Amino acid sequence: MADKKKNSFFTSLQEIKKELFERSVWPTRQDVMNQTVVVIILLILASAFLGAADYIVTFVVRALLDGSILGSLISSKITLVLVLAVVVLFVVYFAIRYMRKNRYNR
Numbered sequence: 001m002a003d004k005k006k007n008s009f010f011t012s013l014q015e016i017k018k019e020l021f022e023r024s025v026w027p028t029r030q031d032v033m034n035q036t037v038v039v040i041i042l043l044i045l046a047s048a049f050l051g052a053a054d055y056i057v058t059f060v061v062r063a064l065l066d067g068s069i070l071g072s073l074i075s076s077k078i079t080l081v082l083v084l085a086v087v088v089l090f091v092v093y094f095a096i097r098y099m100r101k102n103r104y105n106r
Helices: 002-023 029-066 069-075 077-104
Strands: none
Touching: 029 077
């Protein structure tokens, strides 16, 4: 009985080894690098979007409570930084799009 359990254990280990190293298709190094870059870019975009949304909601609530929406918008330095960040994100997005389009047209 113990011999049968021992054989089934080693058989299971051999099947696991076959599954991992012979049957599975592992991504190439370039695929992993491309997917990592995509994840990092999406994290940055999501963080920027959530930060901007949080700032806008906070700004609108404070402006409504203070009663001076236009005055606080003009005097806010953070508004200028957010506008510049959005412009930079658009430039980066279209630069990546342009580079990918030209890479496949060669």
